Amino acid sequence: MIGKKIGGRTYYYLAESARVDGKPRVVTQRYLGTADEIARAVPGGEPASARYRAYGDVAAVWATLRRLDFVRRVDDVAGPQRAKTTLGQTLAIAVLHRATAPETPITQWWATGAAADLVHPRVSTVDTVWRALERLTPERIARIEETVAAAVLEVLDDHAALAVDVPQFAAFAAADCTLPSACQGVLAGVGLRVTRDGAIPLGSRLYRRDDGTAPTFAALTAELGPATLIFHTGQAAQLDLGSRSGFVGSLPLTDHPELLTQPASARKRVDPERFAGLTALDTHAVVDGVRRRVILTHSATLHAAQSRAFADELATATRELDGLAGALAAGTHRGDRAQVHAEIGRVTRGRRIERVLTAVLTGSRAGEIRLERRIDTAAVARLDDEFFGKQLLVTDQDWPVAEVVTAYRARTHLESTFRWLTGPAVTGPTPRWEWTRQRIAAHGLVSVLAATATHLMRREADRAGMNLSVRELLDQLAGIGELVLRYPSTGGRPRTARLPTERDPAQQALFNLFQDSR
Known part of the structure; x- marks a missing residue:
């Protein structure tokens, strides 16, 4: 709980914190009121202290x-x-x-x-x-x-x-x-x-x-x-999948290139409620000498993620090659062809980049070497169509x-x-x-x-x-908290009251699902 002083009065908010990019940040705030308003909401007078804690x-x-x-x-x-x-x-x-606080010392x-x-x-x-x-x-x-x-x-x-x-x-x-x-x-x-x-x-x-x-x-x-x-x-x-029974696994996509060129219409949706955007081609192929059931899946979510990652990877590679070309043209890079080739190999290392990006050198002596890079757009399209979002599963189960x-x-x-x-x-x-x-x-x-x-x-x-x-489940549940109010002693032990925080519909559904039935 945090207090904000405005116009000489303190207003209290219930703040929930989480790590954002590795740093603690306040992610949600809920207004509770002034100390008087909180005290009126809870019988027994004004509390001496209030503390928020995760509960759900x-x-x-x-x-x-x-x-x-x-x-x-x-x-x-x-x-x-x-x-x-x-x-x-x-x-x-x-x-x-x-299960609930692995990063916090247990005594704390x-x-x-x-x-x-x-x-x-x-x-x-x-x-x-x-x-x-x-x-x-x-x-x-x-x-x-x-x-x-x-x-x-x-x-x-x-x-x-x-x-x-x-x-x-x-x-x-x-x-x-x-x-x-x-x-x-x-x-x-x-x-x-x-x-x-x-x-x-x-x-x-x-x-x-x-x-x-x-x-x-x-x-x-x-x-x-x-x-x-x-x-x-x-x-x-x-x-040795040829002699093994009872398995589900994945194979390299390149093991069965004939499946990668199958049209999207050959795939069927897989339980849209559980796997949004997932389609599959359920067929057979020879694996380790034995005809096995193989399933080529395509995830729209995975496809989009791989496309973004490859675009970033390709942009980085072309930026570095353009920088190298500029240095060669300006005469600030005096390396020989072997050194330039080594730098190109470092930049284009990776099977996916090598498929679509080529670098052509002209000139043979230091100071005269020039670099031109080319992107094969047709190869980019094939890579996107045949590989991104796909996974090849193999199993002997029905x-x-x-x-x-x-x-x-x-x-x-x-x-x-x-x-x-x-x-x-x-x-x-x-x-x-x-x-x-x-x-x-x-x-x-x-x-x-x-x-x-x-x-x-x-x-x-x-x-x-x-x-x-x-x-995600535990984070949702941890957002269900309670405000612990501690009242000053009136002769006996100090009294404590607990107020549950408001819950959004998702939190309420989870709370109902897991609440203790004692």
């Missing part, structure tokens, strides 16, 4: 954990415990924090946010969260994932699973990290077994990427159990095209979620925190369980007609 995201995630009976399930795995705060409660708090989040008022039984402190999580042995981690997965599957009708590799899972900061270049002490990837319906994690296999011990893609997916394998273009070469696309995009959604949950570098609770194997495993479990809860929420929002990423 914490309440929604906590309601989801309660729906999964998370605390009891984890405590059943842990067995008898002497600690006042059980492992189930501690892990639930860690997951709640990771607990002291200033809404979690302390929602968690029941009430927990007095979270100072010992990491010490408690060190009780997570590999066996307990596996059993916790199993019991939470069982709870998720009780909610779903479709129990089909996908195996997905997320190599950019997290970077764990080195102890006493002071320079950004020295912060990435351990690079980790994770193999995941997720639901086909919603890409909700059911199990994980964490591995290191920086010490040469990372498993092969095929070995990793074999460890995850029965599931349909999801792979991207870069992983296709590691797999699912509808929409389900194949959904399965393939599971990895993209998970990568986006983990970028939000783990950030550029995961730091420990103290400056000299050493990321041991056990601590990395515990953090991995917390992040995977946070993804489990938030992807379950995303699935439910999608089924309610709200197609949002996890980040």
Whole structure:
């Protein structure tokens, strides 16, 4: 809440902040009134202080954990415990924090946010969260994932699973990290077994990427159990699709040029409600010596984005070549032909630019060399028509095209979620925190369980007609706040009142969807 002094009186506004281009900015303001007006709106006299806090995201995630009976399930795995705060409660708090405020220290989040008022039984402190999580042995981690997965599957009708590799899972900061270049002490990837319906994690296999011990893609997916394998273009070469069964993946567009020249009329729309602007050609082609089902998709959104990116790339290249030509003509560039060729190669490096941009040199001696560049407009048109917006999927499944696309995009959604949950570098609770194997495993479990809860929420929002990423969903929910008014003591404990903020229709729909039914 912020106050603005106008004409000797202070007027209060509810301000919501967010990062814009990496910097904190006030993005919305709501007028609340003067202190007198606020006091009249709330019985009990004028408050001594007022504080705004986000509420909706914490309440929604906590309601989801309660729906999964998370605390009891984890405590059943842990067995008898002497600690006042059980492992189930501690892990639930860690997951709640990771899902809603991953960039905020957990003690600060607990002291200033809404979690302390929602968690029941009430927990007095979270100072010992990491010490408690060190009780997570590999066996307990596996059993916790199993019991939470069982709870998720009780909610779903479709129990089909996908195996997905997320190599950019997290970077764990080195102890006493002071320079950004020295912060990435351990690079980790994770193999995941997720639901086909919603890409909700059911199990994980964490591995290191920086010490040469990372498993092969095929070995990793074999460890995850029965599931349909999801792979991207870069992983296709590691797999023998001629002998493999149960997969959905993408192939290089250049592998099947005959499909790229098919007219747009050959493609059909794919579920306009779920995939606006997506069309597909469902056909067959020979892949690794076997005739397989292939689906050529075209996304209008992706096409527009790739066209803009290529236009920028081409403009930069032509600007640099024009600068080089000008320097050669003015005599300020005295390099020989080999040096000029090297500069041209640097500017036009990239398969797409080389297709459309050529540079012709005349003259042989330094000072006499001239450059003329040409853009092949017909090649630009072919590139735009044949490549932009397209993706080539291959599968041995007989699912509808929409389900194949959904399965393939599971990895993209998970990568986006983990970028939000783990950030550029995961730091420990103290400056000299050493990321041991056990601590990395515990953090991995917390992040995977946070993804489990938030992807379950995303699935439910999608089924309610709200197609949002996890980040977009949580940002919408975080915009549902409350004003905490604290009144001076009149002899007893100071009284606190809470006023909910106004909600727009989208926020109200989400609040209704996730509100706790206690």
